[in-house]
Amino acid sequence: MTVKRNRKIGSFKEELLVKSREAMLSAVQIFNNPNIHFKSENFIILANISWMYLLHAHYRDKKIEYRYFRQTGQRKKFDKTKKGAFKYWELERCLDDKDCPIDNITKANLKFLIGLRHEIEHQMTTKIDEYLSARFQACCLNYNDFIKQLFGDSYGIDKHLSFSLQFSTIKEEHANQLRKFTDLPSNIASYINDFDNELTDQDYNNIRYSYRVLYVPKAVNRKGQADKVIEFIPANSPEAEGLNKEYVLVKEREKKKHLPGEIYDFMQANGYPKFTAYQHTLLWKEKDAKNPLLGYGTQVAKTWYWYDNWLNEVQEYCQKSGDLYK
Structure with a gap:
C-alpha cells in the first residue's frame, strides 16, 4: 500500500x-515574440504559475502539506472550492x-512580480516591457x-533557449528614455x-533581483576570430570594472526623489531660514521646473517629486541671492 502511494x-x-x-x-x-504586444x-x-508548480513539486517531494486546512483536534479539515476541489x-x-x-533575493524578485500582477490585473497597461525586462x-x-x-541538471531549461535577435541598436538616447517613468x-x-525603495542598494543591484546587461558594439582584430553576438565577461574583471565606471550613469534605477517640503526644509537647515514654501x-x-522635458522631477500618482538636480538648482539660486533668504 505504501509503495503504491509513493509511486502516485x-x-x-x-x-x-x-x-x-x-x-x-x-x-x-x-515575451520574445515580436508579433505579441501583451508581453x-x-x-x-x-x-507565477511556473514557480508555483515548481514549489508544489518540491513540497510534495519533501512530504510537506501544501494544501490549505484547519486543524480540528487530531484531524485536518481541508479547505475546498465551491466545486469541491482542494x-x-x-x-x-x-x-x-x-x-x-528559495533565497531572499530571489523571493524579492518574485514578490515584485506578484505585486505587479495585482496592479495590472484590474486594468490594461502599456509600455512596461522595456522597464521590467531585467x-x-x-x-x-x-x-x-x-x-x-532541487531536481537535477536534466530539468534545466537553458538548453531549450537562445538569445532573441534584435532589429535595432541600443543607443544612449534609448537608455535615457528607459530611465523615465513618465509614460x-x-x-x-x-x-x-x-517596492524598490524598500530594498537595500546591495539587494537592488543583485543579479537575482534584476539582471542587467550592458551592450557594447565589439570590433575584432582580424577575420576568423570567434564572433558571438553576446559575450559575457566576469563582473569583477578589469574590463567589467572599467565599463561600470564609464557607464555608471546608464542605470535602470529611478533617481532619488524629494518631496517639496524636503527642498525648502533643506535650504532652511543650511543657512536660508527665509526660503519658504512660498x-x-x-x-x-518662474523656471517652469515641472516641465518634464527639463528633467527636474516626476509625477507619481498625485504627488510631484523633485530630483537632486533641482535641489542643486535651488541651492545655487539661494547662494546667488546673497542675504535675501538669510
Missing part, C-alpha cells in the same frame, strides 16, 4: 515539473513557508538555477518606486 506521489510530482517547465518556456517564447502581462502570469497554496504562500528553499531575465535565470538545484500608468510607477513655489513656476 512521484508521478504527480513529475507532472507538476512538466507543467512548470512548459509554463516558463511559454512565458519566454511569448509583460503574459510573462508575469505564466512565470485549495493549494498560491505562490506567495509557498514563498513565505519556513521550509521554502527583472524578467533574473526570474528566468533564477528558475533555471533552482529547478536544477507609465501612475499606479505602476508608484508600485515600482515603492519662495519655492515662485521659483519653480
Whole structure:
C-alpha cells in the first residue's frame, strides 16, 4: 500500500515539473515574440504559475502539506472550492513557508512580480516591457538555477533557449528614455518606486533581483576570430570594472526623489531660514521646473517629486541671492 502511494506521489510530482517547465518556456517564447504586444502581462502570469508548480513539486517531494486546512483536534479539515476541489497554496504562500528553499533575493524578485500582477490585473497597461525586462531575465535565470538545484541538471531549461535577435541598436538616447517613468500608468510607477525603495542598494543591484546587461558594439582584430553576438565577461574583471565606471550613469534605477517640503526644509537647515514654501513655489513656476522635458522631477500618482538636480538648482539660486533668504 505504501509503495503504491509513493509511486502516485512521484508521478504527480513529475507532472507538476512538466507543467512548470512548459509554463516558463511559454512565458519566454511569448515575451520574445515580436508579433505579441501583451508581453509583460503574459510573462508575469505564466512565470507565477511556473514557480508555483515548481514549489508544489518540491513540497510534495519533501512530504510537506501544501494544501490549505484547519486543524480540528487530531484531524485536518481541508479547505475546498465551491466545486469541491482542494485549495493549494498560491505562490506567495509557498514563498513565505519556513521550509521554502528559495533565497531572499530571489523571493524579492518574485514578490515584485506578484505585486505587479495585482496592479495590472484590474486594468490594461502599456509600455512596461522595456522597464521590467531585467527583472524578467533574473526570474528566468533564477528558475533555471533552482529547478536544477532541487531536481537535477536534466530539468534545466537553458538548453531549450537562445538569445532573441534584435532589429535595432541600443543607443544612449534609448537608455535615457528607459530611465523615465513618465509614460507609465501612475499606479505602476508608484508600485515600482515603492517596492524598490524598500530594498537595500546591495539587494537592488543583485543579479537575482534584476539582471542587467550592458551592450557594447565589439570590433575584432582580424577575420576568423570567434564572433558571438553576446559575450559575457566576469563582473569583477578589469574590463567589467572599467565599463561600470564609464557607464555608471546608464542605470535602470529611478533617481532619488524629494518631496517639496524636503527642498525648502533643506535650504532652511543650511543657512536660508527665509526660503519658504512660498519662495519655492515662485521659483519653480518662474523656471517652469515641472516641465518634464527639463528633467527636474516626476509625477507619481498625485504627488510631484523633485530630483537632486533641482535641489542643486535651488541651492545655487539661494547662494546667488546673497542675504535675501538669510
